[in-house]
Amino acid sequence: MGRYRWLVVLALGMGMAVAACGSGGGPVDQDGQPVSTETPRSERAEREATIMEQQAQQVAGQTAQDEPVPDTPIESGAGEVEDEAAASGVIDFGHREGLPFARNVVGDPDAPVVIVEYSDFQ
Amino acid sequence: MIEELVRTGLARFEYRHILNHGPPSVAAALATECGGDQGKWWDFHDHYMTTQDFSREGAVALAASLSLDTDQFAQCFDDQTHLELVEGQHRAAAEAGVSRTPTVRINGEGAAVVADALIDQVMALAAELEAEG
Numbered sequence: 001m002g003r004y005r006w007l008v009v010l011a012l013g014m015g016m017a018v019a020a021c022g023s024g025g026g027p028v029d030q031d032g033q034p035v036s037t038e039t040p041r042s043e044r045a046e047r048e049a050t051i052m053e054q055q056a057q058q059v060a061g062q063t064a065q066d067e068p069v070p071d072t073p074i075e076s077g078a079g080e081v082e083d084e085a086a087a088s089g090v091i092d093f094g095h096r097e098g099l100p101f102a103r104n105v106v107g108d109p110d111a112p113v114v115i116v117e118y119s120d121f122q
Numbered sequence: 123m124i125e126e127l128v129r130t131g132l133a134r135f136e137y138r139h140i141l142n143h144g145p146p147s148v149a150a151a152l153a154t155e156c157g158g159d160q161g162k163w164w165d166f167h168d169h170y171m172t173t174q175d176f177s178r179e180g181a182v183a184l185a186a187s188l189s190l191d192t193d194q195f196a197q198c199f200d201d202q203t204h205l206e207l208v209e210g211q212h213r214a215a216a217e218a219g220v221s222r223t224p225t226v227r228i229n230g231e232g233a234a235v236v237a238d239a240l241i242d243q244v245m246a247l248a249a250e251l252e253a254e255g
Contacts, residue, residue, distance in 0.1 A: 101163065
């Protein structure tokens, strides 16, 4: 189990980051209606940034030397988008600065681990 | 945290739209995709994480502040050019059992909403991998 300690660290960090993330809406009932209150957006964004900063050092340098999670089929979105070249590049601001992106995807397209966040801006 | 994992090349991060809150959810998703057409997807993403303004005017103002072609942006937004895309993501997520937000999946597995559930998911995966040698 120890050899996968980084996975636990990943889970902790992601869980906290997602919980703090401003992109989440609340849970919904069977009719798709929200049923819970939500943390104010700016507060969540600040918490996310804080958590990212605190935990980045904990993980950096550790993940690269551990074994990757086995690759599995990647979930695909629906719909096609034209002119993808104009929609990709390198992020030039914030905590993602320097990372390659293509629309809603950040990072190496061939990365072995795919983290998908399903969220609602509202 | 996620960004650091992405920087190592170990992971990539993807965002999928869930439209649980009706027109405001759709408006924000459409605006983000229209911003994405001009290379500003993540600018819009981050903006909508810190605002409650989901109006057309707010979206166009953001586009202007990012020096986008506002005519192109407004037409994209008004025409709901990416409605099929965002609704398709929502529909695909629902079909995959995702309804609550935020939900995170790693390599297509699990549906963790809170930290404890995600830890359990990762621990189970770690145990499975170790058992496989």
